[in-house]
Amino acid sequence: MDATTNRPMTELDLVFRAWSGGPDAIEMARVSNAANLAEGVDHHNTAEQLANYFSHPGDHFDAARDVVMVEHGTAVVAYGWHNWIDTTDQVREHRLAGYVDPEWTHRGIGRQLLGWLEARARASVQEHPTQLPAFYGSWADEQRVGKQVLLEREGYAPLRWFFDMRRDGLDVVDVTEMPDGLDIRPIGTDRVSLRRLFDADAEAFQDHWGGFPTDDAAFEEIVNDPDFDPSLHVVAWDRDEIAGAVINAIPRAENEALGRRRGWLESVFVRRPWRRRGLAQAIVARSLVALRERGMDHAMLGVDADNPTGALGVYARAGFVVVKRAAAFRKPMEVSAP
Known part of the structure; x- marks a missing residue:
C-alpha cells in the first residue's frame, strides 16, 4: 500500500543506473521542477546549476557512486543522491535526497529510491571508516507531506527545525x-x-x-x-x-x-x-x-x-x-x- 494514499502500489520494472553528466542534469531539472510545482515549493533548478553541483568529486561525495537515476522504459521518473558529513554533534550523517516525477508518484518509487540510497550509505561507511555513530539523514520542507510520511514510515524522526x-x-x-x-x-x-x-x-x-x-x-x-x-x-x-x-x-x-x-x-x-x-x-x-x-x-x-x-x-x-x-x-x- 502507498504510504500517503493507502492505495495499492503498482509493481514497476525500474532501472537504477549511474549518472551520466550533462544530459542527465537536464532530466534532473525537469523532474525536480515538476515536483516543486506540484508540491508548492517555490524553487526552480536549472540544468547548468545541477551539472555544477554534481561535478566536483571528493571524499564526501562522488557522483559516479552517489547519484542514481531511476528509469521506467526510456523515461527518467526519479533521481537521488547521497553524501556524508561528520557533524558538529559528533555523528557521521549520511544525507539522502531525491525527487520523484509527480506523474509517477504513489507507485512505490520513492520507497525504492530511499532503499537504494540507504544501501549506498552503508557501503560508504565501509569505504570511509569512522568511530562515530552512523545515521541516515534527510530533509523535508513542510509542503512535502508525502516525503515526511515516507521518512517517518521508514523509521526516520524529525530532529531539528529550520526556517x-x-x-x-x-x-x-x-x-x-x-x-x-x-x-x-x-x-x-x-x-x-x-x-x-x-x-x-x-x-x-x-x-x-x-x-x-x-x-x-x-x-x-x-x-x-x-x-x-x-x-x-x-x-x-x-x-x-x-x-x-x-x-x-x-x-x-x-x-x-x-x-x-x-x-x-x-x-x-x-x-x-x-x-x-x-x-x-x-x-x-x-x-x-x-x-x-x-x-x-x-x-x-x-x-x-x-x-x-x-x-x-x-x-x-x-x-x-x-x-x-x-x-x-x-x-x-x-x-x-x-
Whole structure:
C-alpha cells in the first residue's frame, strides 16, 4: 500500500543506473521542477546549476557512486543522491535526497529510491571508516507531506527545525553603524581570497548544529555556481582579518522562471572574537541595501530555529519574518562489521 494514499502500489520494472553528466542534469531539472510545482515549493533548478553541483568529486561525495537515476522504459521518473558529513554533534550523517516525477508518484518509487540510497550509505561507511555513530539523514520542507510520511514510515524522526525568512520593502533599511575598528571592504576575486572567505565561514559555523563539507570539492562547487558573484558579498574586516561576512546571491534564472526579484543572504557569519558587538546587524542591513541596488525587491535567508548565536533576533530586528519551515530527519544506521 502507498504510504500517503493507502492505495495499492503498482509493481514497476525500474532501472537504477549511474549518472551520466550533462544530459542527465537536464532530466534532473525537469523532474525536480515538476515536483516543486506540484508540491508548492517555490524553487526552480536549472540544468547548468545541477551539472555544477554534481561535478566536483571528493571524499564526501562522488557522483559516479552517489547519484542514481531511476528509469521506467526510456523515461527518467526519479533521481537521488547521497553524501556524508561528520557533524558538529559528533555523528557521521549520511544525507539522502531525491525527487520523484509527480506523474509517477504513489507507485512505490520513492520507497525504492530511499532503499537504494540507504544501501549506498552503508557501503560508504565501509569505504570511509569512522568511530562515530552512523545515521541516515534527510530533509523535508513542510509542503512535502508525502516525503515526511515516507521518512517517518521508514523509521526516520524529525530532529531539528529550520526556517526560511523573508524581508520585503527593501526601499526602507535601517543601516546601523559598524562596530569600532571594523570596516567594509570587497573580497578579492582570486582563488586565495575566495578560499579565505570560505574557510572563515566554515570556522564560524563550527558552533552551529549539523555541518557541511569544507573540502576542496565543496569550495569548487560554490565558486563555479552560475549565480556566484563575490561583488555582492558584504565582508567586514578588522585590519587584515575577516571578522564576518554575508555571502549574498541573486538566483537570476530562478527569478526569471518564477517572475520575481529575489535575493538571498545565503550565509551570515561572525567569527567568535567579533561577536556580541552588533556586527551581524550591520552587515545584514548592508546586504539588503546591496540587493536593492541590484534591483531586488525582497530578500530571503535560512536559519536554524535553535541557532545558538541569537541569529533569529538579529533577523527579526532587520525586518525578516518566517515564511516556511523545514525539518531535518535522522534514523540510526545498523552497520555490519567489515
